[in-house]
Amino acid sequence: xxxxxxxxxxxxxxxxxxxxxxxxxxxxxxxxxxxxxxxxxxxxxxxxxxxxxxxxxxxxxxxxxxxxxxxxxxxxxxxxxxxxxxxxxxxxxxxxxxxxxxxxxxxxxxxxxxxxxxxxxxxxxxxxxxxxxxxxxxxxxxxxxxxxxxxxxxxxxxxxxxxxxxxxxxxxxxxxxxxxxxxxxxxxxxxxxxxxxxxxxxxxxxxxxxxxxxxxxxxxxxxxxxxxxxxxxxxxxxxxxxxxxxxxxxxxxxxxxxxxxxxxxxxxxxxxxxxxxxxxxxxxxxxxxxxxxxxxxxxxxxxxxxxxxxxxxxxxxxxxxxxxxxxxxxxxxxxxxxxxxxxxxxxxxxxxxxxxxxxxxxxxxxxxxxxxxxxxxxxxxxxxxxxxxxxxxxxxxxxxxxx
Numbered sequence: 500x501x502x503x504x505x506x507x508x509x510x511x512x513x514x515x516x517x518x519x520x521x522x523x524x525x526x527x528x529x530x531x532x533x534x535x536x537x538x539x540x541x542x543x544x545x546x547x548x549x550x551x552x553x554x555x556x557x558x559x560x561x562x563x564x565x566x567x568x569x570x571x572x573x574x575x576x577x578x579x580x581x582x583x584x585x586x587x588x589x590x591x592x593x594x595x596x597x598x599x600x601x602x603x604x605x606x607x608x609x610x611x612x613x614x615x616x617x618x619x620x621x622x623x624x625x626x627x628x629x630x631x632x633x634x635x636x637x638x639x640x641x642x643x644x645x646x647x648x649x650x651x652x653x654x655x656x657x658x659x660x661x662x663x664x665x666x667x668x669x670x671x672x673x674x675x676x677x678x679x680x681x682x683x684x685x686x687x688x689x690x691x692x693x694x695x696x697x698x699x700x701x702x703x704x705x706x707x708x709x710x711x712x713x714x715x716x717x718x719x720x721x722x723x724x725x726x727x728x729x730x731x732x733x734x735x736x737x738x739x740x741x742x743x744x745x746x747x748x749x750x751x752x753x754x755x756x757x758x759x760x761x762x763x764x765x766x767x768x769x770x771x772x773x774x775x776x777x778x779x780x781x782x783x784x785x786x787x788x789x790x791x792x793x794x795x796x797x798x799x800x801x802x803x804x805x806x807x808x809x810x811x812x813x814x815x816x817x818x819x820x821x822x823x824x825x826x827x828x829x830x831x832x833x834x835x836x837x838x839x840x841x842x843x844x845x846x847x848x849x850x851x852x853x854x855x856x857x858x859x860x861x862x863x864x865x866x867x868x869x870x871x872x873x874x875x876x877x878x879x880x881x882x883x884x885x886x887x888x889x890x891x892x893x894x895x896x897x898x899x900x901x902x
Contacts, residue, residue, distance in 0.1 A: 505893055506890065506891060506892060506893050507826035507828075507889065507890045507891075508828075508890045508891050511586075511589040511590075511592075511593055511828075512610065512828045513590070513593075513602075513610040513611050513613045513614060514610055514613055514828035514829050514831065514832070515582075515586055515589065515613075515828045515831070515890075516582075516583070516586045516613035516614050516616065516617040517613055517616075517617070517828070517829075517831035517832055517834070517835070518582045518586070518831050518883075518886070518887070518890075519578075519579050519580075519581075519582035519583040519586060519617040519620065519621065520579075520613070520616055520617050520620045520831075520834075520835060521831055521834030521835060521838065521879070521883055522575045522576075522578035522579040522581075522582060522883065523575070523576070523579035523617075523620040523621055523623065523624040524620065524760075524834065524835060524838035524839070524842075524879075525571070525575040525834075525838060525876070525879060525880060525883065526571065526572045526575040526576045526579060526624050526627060526628075527623070527624070527627065527838070527842060528571075528838055528841045528842060528872075528876045528879075529567070529568045529569075529571030529572045529575070529876075530568065530572060530627050530631070531841075531842060531845040531872070532564050532565070532567065532568035533545045533550060533565070533568050533631065534845075535845060535849045536553075536561070536564055537549050537550055537553040537565065538552075538553060541637075542637050542706075543705055543706045543774070544630055544706065545630065545631075546630050546631075546636060546637045547630070547631060547632060547633060547634050547635075547636065548634065548635075548637075550565060550569070550631065553565060568631075569631060569632075572627060572628065572631055573628075573632075576624050576625070576627070576628050579620065579621055579624050580621060580624075580625075582617075583617055583618070583621050586614070586617065587614075590614065603664075604668070604675075605677070605680075606676060606677050606680045606681060606685075606686070607685075608661075608664075608665045608668075609661075609662075609665055609685065609686055609688050609689055610685075610688065611661055612658060612661055612662070612688045612689045612691075612692045613688060613692075614657075615654050615655070615657045615658040615661070615692045615696070616658075616688070616691055616692035616695050618654050618657075619651060619654050619655075619692065619695035619696045619699055620695055622647065622650050622651060622654070622699055623695070623698070623699050623702075626643075626647065626702070629643075640706065640707075641707060641708070641709060641712070644702075644703040644706070644707050644709075644712050644716075645712065647699070647702070647703070648700060648703060648712075648715065648716065648719065651696050651699040651700045651719075652696075652700070652719060654696055655693065655696035655697075655700075655723050658689065658692045658693055658696065659693075659726075661689070662689045662730075665689075678737075678741055679741070679744075679745055680748070681737060681738055681741040682738070682741040682742045682744070682745045682746060682747055682748050682751075683738060683742065683747055683748045683751035683752065683754045683755065684734075684735060684738050684751075684754040684755050684757050684758070685738075685748075685751045685754045685829075686734040686737075686738055687730070687731055687734050687735060687738070687754065687757045687758070687761070688754075688757070689730055689734075690727045690728075690730040690731045690734065690761060691727075691757055691760060691761055691764075691835075693723050693724075693726055693727035693730065694723075694724060694727040694761050694764045694765055694768075695764055696723045697720045697721075697722075697723040697724035697727060697764070697765070697768050698720070698724075698764040698765070698767050698768045698771070700716055700719045700720035700723060701716055701717075701720035701724075701767070701768040701771040701772055701775075702716070702771060703715070703716035703775075704716035704717050704720065704771050704772050704774065704775030704776075704779075705770070705771035705772075705774040705775055707775075708778075710779045710780075713775045713778070713779040713780075714779070716771075716775060717772055717775055717776070720768055720771075720772060721772070724765060724768050727761070727765070728765070731758070731761060735758070747810050747814070749814050749816065749819070750820070750827050750829055751829060752807070752810050752811050752814055752816050753807070753811070753816070753829055753830065753832040753833045753836075754829070754832055755803065755806055755807035755810055755811075756803055756804060756806075756807035756808075756832075756833070756835075756836040757832065757835070757836075758799065758800070758803040759800045759803055759804060759807075759835070759836035759839045759840060760835040760836060760838070760839035762796045762797075762799050762800050762839070762843070763796070763800070763839035763840075763842050763843045764839075765796070766792070766793060766796040766843060766846065767842075767846065769792060770789065770793075770846065770850060773789070786850075786851075786854040786855045787855050789850050789851055789854065790847075790850075790851035790852065790854070790855050790857075793843070793846060793847045793850065793851045794847065794851065796843065797843055797844075797847050800836075800839070800840060800843060803836075804836065804840070807836070821885070821886075821889075826889055826890060828890070830886055831886060833882060834879050834882055834883055834886075837875045837876075837878055837879035837882070838875070838876070838879050840872075840875045841872045841873070841875035841876040841879070842872075844868065844871055844872035844875065845869075845872050848865070848868045848869065848872070852868070853865070
């Protein structure tokens with residue numbers, strides 16, 4: 500029988516690291532306001548000085564947008580770190596239990612990859628906090644890039660070590676992987692962790708003026724990004740085969756949309772790499788190439804959004820785990836797709852449609868598309884607040900550990 504706790508989060512699982520990931524992702528959605536609406540002529544991204552200058556020259560609407568962005572970044576970055584620390588505390592306790600040993604010898608071992616995923620998200624989030632709130636950061640940013648790359652590489656190596664333990668165990672002997680329990684995209688979590696490391700490693704390629712740093716960024720981000728893609732290809736094919744045989748595991752159904760955030764982080768990685776290739780190595784690509792690339796990524800996202808929503812609706816997932824009497828840590832996996840679509844829509848609009856002249860900036864069509872991005876963002880804010888209340892407030896609800 501599943502134990503009843505004073506609150507669902509007390510029945511901890513590694514998937515609670517996704518609470519930290521979701522909060523970090525929402526901080527990024529607010530950074531999009533600054534990235535595309537605040538002029539930053541002296542840097543590739545808006546920094547504290549650009550924001551102050553835009554505030555002084557802006558009209559009330561622009562000032563409102565800046566204020567909303569800064570408050571949103573501050574709040575969700577705090578939540579990101581708060582839940583990361585809480586999860587590490589719980590993880591340290593969990594490692595001493597028999598449940599941890601059982602997890603390490605089951606399909607669910609890959610849930611542990613939520614930890615390096617959350618760490619990589621937090622490194623990205625802290626960099627955004629520095630850009631927005633720390634004066635003169637850009638003057639020392641070239642010293643920060645190598646340190647950030649070391650942090651991301653260490654996180655990536657941790658992820659690879661966890662993946663190696665899992666694959667070494669299940670591939671060295673037969674009968675250690677339950678194919679009947681592979682009927683979801685839960686096994687794509689390792690790829691998501693590696694992709695988050697890759698997008699972080701690609702940042703210096705878009706921002707550094709050092710050819711050496713840009714080159715290292717390109718090589719390292721390609722290394723982890725390509726491994727993520729290979730893992731996606733293998734795990735998704737085998738998982739889809741299992742789902743066709745046994746149906747989709749109800750509690751793991753949100754993982755059907757994990758491809759959506761994967762496409763966003765890999766899409767941003769591609770944009771950053773292209774910028775580095777152009778600025779440092781004179782390898783040029785056109786705006787129309789960028790539009791077509793982003794459209795392809797967005798198409799894949801829409802496909803998996805429709806697939807995921809179809810299965811979730813047919814299985815009455817929301818009535819069971821969002822508004823019903825059961826709770827699942829895996830519900831936090833629903834946040835990442837909405838956040839990813841919000842961010843990708845902003846990039847598709849600004850780096851694609853506006854850049855090639857198909858949509859005029861601040862036109863009616865422009866604001867309609869921005870409205871779609873904001874709708875995804877606001878919906879995910881509401882979902883995060885709802886999940887936090889369900890899982891972290893005192894409750895008598897039953898907490899079902901995710902598979």
